[in-house]
Amino acid sequence: MQSTSTQTSNPPPRLIRFGIFEVDLSAGELRRAGSRIRLQEQPFQILAMLLERPGQIITRDELRSKLWPGDTFVDFEHGVNSGVARLREALGDSADNPRYIETLPRRGYRLIVSVEGSVQPAPATASVNADNGGSSVANTQPAPQAHAANDAPHARSVVAAAAFTWRRSLVLAALAAVLLSVGSYFYLRPAHALTETDSIVLADFTNSTSDPIFDNTLRQALAVKLIDSPFLNIVPDERMRDTLRFMGRSPDERLTTAAAQEVCQRLSGKAMLAGSITQLDDHYSLLLEATNCATGDLLARAGAEAVGKGGVLKALDASAAEIRRKLGESLSSIQKNNVPIEQATTTSLEGLKAFSLGQAARNRGMEPQSIPYFQNAIELDPNFAMAYAVLGQVYANMGENALSVDYTQKAFDRRERASERENLYISSHYYEIVTRDLDRTAQIYELWRSSYPRDVVPAINLGSLYNSLGQPDKAVPKLTDARRLDPDNAFVYGNLVLAYLDLNRLDEAKSTLDEARARGLDGDDFHLVRYLIAFIESDSATMKRQMAWAAEKPFAHDLLALDAATAAYSGRLRAAEELFRQAEDSARRYGRQESAAEEQAAAALVEAEFGRPVEARQLAKASLNAVKGTRAQTTAALALARSGDASAAEAIANDLAQRFPSDTLLNGVYLPSIRAAAELARGNAKAAIHLLQAALPYDLCKDEHATPAYAPYLRGQAWLRAGDGKAAEGEFQKLIDHRGALANRPQRALALLGEARAHALTGNLSAGRLAYQDFLALWKDADPGLPVLQQARAEYARLK
Template sequence: MALKFLPHEVADDKQALERFLLEARAAAALSHPHICTIHEINEHEGVPFIAMEYIDGKNLKLTLSGQPMAVDMVVDLGIQIAEALAVAHAKGVIHRDIKPSNIYVTEHGQAKVLDFGLAKLGPKFRDISEDETVAADAPTQTHDLTSAGTAVGTVAYMSPEQALGQEVDARSDIFSLGALLYEMITGVQAFAGSTQAAIFDKILNRVPPSPLRMGIEIPFELEQVLNKSLEKDKVLRYQTALELHTDLKRLRRDMESGRSGVATAASGSVPAATVGSSGSVPAATPAMMEEASASEIVLAHAARSRRWMWVFGGLLVAALAVIAVLLWPAGEEAATTLAESDVVLLTDFVNTTGDPVFDDTLKQALAVKLEESPFLNIFPERQVMQTLQYMGRSADVPLTVEIGQEICERQGIKALITGEIAPLGNNYVVTLAAQECVTGRSLARGQTEVASKEEVLAAVGQSATNIRQELGESLASIERFDAPVEQATTSSLEALRAFSLGMQTRAQGTDEESVRLFRRAIEHDLEFAMAWARLGTVYGNLDQSNAAAEATSEAFDLRDRVSENERLYIESHYYGGVTGEIDKEIESYELWKQTYPRDWTPWNNLSWLYYRTGDFQKAAEEGLQALNLEPEHPLPYTNIGRAYLNLHRLDDAKTIYDGALAKGFEYYSLITGRYEVAYLQGDEKTMTEMVRMMAGKPGEARIRELQAGVAASQGRLDEARSLFR
């Protein structure tokens, strides 16, 4: 047992005494293996003391001593601390002073949270205090030992709202835990400074350097946990310690099973980048010269970060919720939730109405609604087509549930979302359902009946919103990212059908046909912002810059109608392709990255932007992040390779290009880039192989130009002239 006395010099300080007793009451109410146990609150010769559990170990401040900890230990301790906070928060206790010296670790690796001296007691705690009288007219009163506007806590680990002296809740502890995890991973404080003002500035305005940029190898998922914990905006942060606890438990499981990918720094030799089930791939690279439009305007389905919502209807419900999550068997999920890394496949809508206007249209509407969610991770249509080809099927075969399940098995996809529209007399019935791919277990299901064709799109949108909630997305997230589908797209079924066909032809590489279909969609609805945006994209790819600028400007004027991810898409392309405001373009991409952290598109486009502006190091770094998120697309490889070439990191560029070519990518910029590396390294055999690979393919003229340049530099002028013909 250990005794904690209030120092004599402050024993007569009323506020210090109240704070001391508050710590005791708060901690005594919390019984948990990872919270220091309080046995007794008493006084000796007029001096108050707390009799508490003796902990045979040392605090994290002494353990760290400026050195990083092993990743597995960080994750394990993080799970224990988050678990302790979850229990405290469920009982209405917010710690407000999470820092290394308040975390003890026993010789057996067990974390203990102590020193609730700054704890803020919420209304739930008052329900369990036996020695207090609560006024009937003040049921939500809280104990706060500081006046409004006063910052409480240890400065370097404060949340932004805490630093500003604002009201804090459980999310403040989550930020502090994020700062603690960062220090455990890197060995340095996330927000260090020589003065309090300097530290506050960093907490409020600066993002700590990524561990990857410090040369520290950590799982990509762990960096995502850090980023989400340290969000300045508490709405974007983890909403509960339970959510953070669950993500860390899942990461530990994946690390133990070898499924977690390791993200690495962009400096030095090129490391492998592993994502999901795709296996190890080398870091990415691009060719020396590539058309700007193709790299600049990338259409990718957003991969999503998960957000869980926990609703507590009182102390008992809160306690039960904590138990349910903390005691759930490892590797299992509640029946109606998905995990952050889980991928979802959309199958084709089943249309039994006989009306062709619903063909493809409703799936497109559903995709728009689901892709605006940062929670869901939708399997990209482009990868669906690739997988079908691997299966020996046509890329345009109807994506039935049976074929969808086969794709799931090949790609390790967690769940299918299916849709159906059927007639019911003069009405229509729209049904959406989600099911586990392997077991067929139902995850969510909803059915809506409408009286007219004009109401069908709204029904799909509302059903999609309901499915998102049933799958575990928080109400706060849904409220923020829930543009009505008929507004985000169009209220015209004919316009949406033309748009859907345009997207299909574009995915197949037929830009000219896409132009015709997007224009048809706009003819049906002049305010169809998404159609204008994609029309601008395709015109850009066809080198019709004036038409591209005109269409993109139309989309920009209509951007307030669309979903958040689509608005970011439109704004970034408008600032980059129409006005040339690079600062605003970068700002749009950075916001895109924050809002949809699993979407590779903004990382990839920033890589190309930094390459264009001559910042090759940043181009490589952004490209590597894009590659981690999307290793099955040639563009990240193209962009990274181009950056490495300009940084004269030839071995790294070679590794990137070889990795891309080994995956079967025959994108011409990859081949020409590999040719250049071979030339600079004197590898004539590879140069010849690259020329052979490009023979008769788009981009052959570019490699002939490179050949001519090589011949001219070696004095073979006649050969150079013949290659230019």
Template sequence: MVLRSKTSARLTAKDTVLLADFVNTTGDAVFDGTLKQALAVQLEQSPYLNIVPESKIREALRLMGKPPDERLTNDVAREICERQSIKAMLAGNIASLGDHYVITLAALNGANGDALAREQVEVDRKEQVLKALDKAASNLRQKMGESLSSVQQFATPLEQATTPSLDALQAFSLGQAEHLKTKDQAAIPHLRRAVELDPNFALAYATLGVACINTTRLTEGVEALKKAYELRDRASEREKLYIQAHYYEEVTWDMERTLSVYAEWRQTYPRDTLPYDNAALTYSILGQHEKALDFASRAMRLDPRDAFAYQNLGSAYLALNRLDEARSIADEAIAQKLDGSEVHTMLADIAYIRGDWTAYDRQIDWARGTQDEPFMLFWKAAGLAAKGQLNASHQTWQQTQLELTNAGLKDLSGALLTLEASNDALLGYPATGRQKASRALELSRDRDVRGLSAEAFAFTGDLAKSASLLADATRDFPDYRFLSHVLAPLVQSEEYLQKNQPDKAIAALEPARSYEMGTGPRSGGFMPNHLRGTAYLKLGDGVKAAAEFQRILDHQGVSAWDVVYPLARLNLGRALALQGENAKARTAYQDFFAAWKDADPDIPILKTAKAEYAKLN
């Protein structure tokens, strides 16, 4: 039985709605947090309702002097509405009446608490609660102003959009709460429990996949997202978009299809910040930083408290070498307590580029004693290598590897070890590069580790091992475009260079052209330009070679601590010498030596550079 009260006012599409915590007086803990989560899933399907995001709620609680995880009782929710000029709040209650359950939903005026609409339903079994809540929420959406056609189109039943299991939904609710606070380590056990209780819980698999990838449990994350994609028809329209986007981005690395999903998402749910945030991130991977800047700015206009918008906006400015603006965004994020490791890494990048080592050390030390410490140590190790301080870099790498291995993050440990192997090879230590690439494969057989190991072996000159690894990885992961469109072209280009076939090396790089100057762990970065420039050097075309290396030098913010960056100074000198521009070539060599003034003196590439410079004089 459903009882309805008269609607006293209707919301407009521009009004915001705050979802309060459910009041559970049944004594059954399975309803704690669970019904609010279920109601959120139902209401967030609506393109009409504008649910207040968690970021705004946390900020309001902070201004009220309350902890960010304060329970949103009706009184607390009312106060937030008054402070934030929120039009309405939704309150829910479940009570037991003998053997029955009574569920009440009420839309209340945010200013005075007057009822705007109310729904009440009574069921005689616990198993009927979700279905009854679903019906009541759909009715409430209509009474708050949403059209019947919209409610019918965007109203996937809760038992299909989530799960018929209250226990699974409770576990998911606990995990989702941690995930929304960016505490993915704490979220993962709850999300694993949710899919254990209901192996068909698509949304739980999707959230588990994202949480695992965020914490670099890459293999588990990819498998969870694959499962979510298989079950995507058991999700609401909004969550289906979420699943598809993450599947294309993380599982197949199909950036074009990813962007297409985000475009559909923005069209259907124009007030959601997530498709703007993630489109910005995708464009940064593609090296299209002006577009990344645009989408990050649009996300921030939708929600000025969106932490992801700050990260993406600052990263775009950094990649465009607009360092003052990147610094301003990072400082603002810190002032608003929206900073995480990404913001402090950004500040470390800026300090590194400017040579402000006091500020640089301050950012590295920020992570000391936190779960982010291994990541900042990795950046420190990479930065030392890019300054030619390879012995110190190796010591920091070892510390990073130990912490990651002890934390059980073998996929990440293996991936980072392949990067160290490539650095060693590029600087003239192929034997140690081969040893580290082999050790990486002992740590993990993750698809990225296998592909990056193939790249490292190519740089060491072990072309047979490189080709074998690449062939095996491509066979095992035929749909993974990071392998086929980025790593495979890079490996093949390096192989052609070592076989003294520079024309073929240039041609092999064409599939990677769309990904050069991209940021992030899976992107082209500087490497396509480095290899193309090296091929032009072999062809004796100093003009085209110089253009490739200059493009790297003009965009240090793309990858501030990449060892390829200082090598671009050296290679620019070589390209200028080919053109007969000896004075300019000497300046380029001197820039390289200045950048490496504190470098280990016995590095082979440094010895070679000094010998070449002597001949220019």
């Protein structure tokens, strides 16, 4: 019988990769980027056990059995702790902020990073000596069986053994096919961790590097990436800050994982997404983890590595795409909405850092203080589209429209360097601020809403847009939908209160304001509307409280101008003049030159309507010489026309028409009003009436302008000149009826006088006398020498 020898060969190396590391279990070596890392035997065996079961707990008892046989006497607790500590040191890991190995107190340890490569448990006879460089010897195959009889008392025949082997192979193959089929089913149909309705709170990144450049920066970049997803429902920062405030904590508090989880639970959110970054030499590791807010269970994990700081944003890109897939977003959606972070924001980490600091300042209500940060971001990356766009909005909010137009135009020119959602933001602001084509603006906001139905921003801005157009009936449903999306957003309530006021629904305006107060919301707009409501209700004490609140604040000029209008409404011109001067000074003190010019122009228009043409022209020209803002220019032009300087007013109108051919409200209402006022100054009432027909759709528009409802007021004056008292009554009644929208506007008070004159013109003398009495009662404390007051008294005397 011929002897048979079993030929042995070295087993294939078992290479495992995780993070930036590679482990050769056969050679007993740990490598990083190809370089071998010195690691003692017991730490290496711990690592091997963790790699065999990634994501699973390796208990301390299992470590005891593996590392120290039962007859070995050792301080086990110290030995395990020391071995894990040395392993973490080799990996550059931390027990407090683990990137690779997580400690489960009193239970054991778990590898929390994804593993590449097939891992099979090493046999008990494996010998590893990774500390002294000796090769490990691991026999991964059973010893050859020379004679079956030596292994069993009743040996099977060769044929029987072969048959058994064949049957076993067949069974195993069938089982493998079933498992493959089942596995394929679940792989192709992954169990979705989230649905489109589940909200996600984004925590701050844990920065375990020594470089502060990553503080806030990575969260800002990740937010841009994830908000662009139509699947993920990321809770807006504003809502999280409001929730912190409601919890009695600082809205600027850092959102650690613990704080974010608490916020998530308060908001009844489904998941919290936290990120971390660690560094070992020039290698950076990023990890994203989504956990269930209620239970703390892990929902999904994704990570990536970067060599050098310049690769961090690309690694974050990869991690974000992976976490989106694992949370349930379809591959087609990810591919469609996957603009690289560097394209959507900036290639400069320093620029992104400056941008995030600017946003943080804005979040604290410090818009003027945010400007240097955005300017720095632009200096670091001159193609940073969103830095231009946000800076343009900051200037718009401050009333500095020339600067707002400049930066918004630059953002639009660079809009290709933005994500889809940010492109919608930039484009909508471009058409609203630069071209002022409000129809096109509304179209983009509607597209934004349909593309991102959970995004509250387009709903708010549509509501605000309809308020500006004088269409509060359209604004209310948009804003109530915005309140559903974000019930703690201050901008929603401010705009909704204004819409209810414009509709004369005072009770709903007050209840909305009370709801905002109950939620702990506040802001400059709330004090403005409280003042207006108090004026309507003749609550002088509340009006004074709002004025006291505004004292020495950057937005004080708004309330001072409102108080000036109140004084003018009752004919107290000297008081109004002083308040307008204070508003102008306050605006200049805080660097708001355009706002200062607007206050001068508003004062000029009051002087003109009160019959003081010399003073009106002086103030109008001073306003025009200050800055070239469109709101100041249109109001000053109206003042010039109403004080008799028709040619100067028309010159301004022609210049504005040439510069802003697409401006909806300018061409639809303000330019026709200026030209109509010029025709009235020339005594051409019919031409004025014809010009004002174009303004009918916008009769009650506001646009943060000093001249709301001036078109119907001028139309009423024109009909009086034309001798049609009935038509004039209808125009003046528009102003009188809209008490909520116009409240304390001087032109509404003068509409009472216009109504009296219209009644007299139609021959309805009793109604005329009552209307004159109403006007004179309103002006009972008016400055006695006002020409318009003297004329009204004379006309009333003739009707007695």
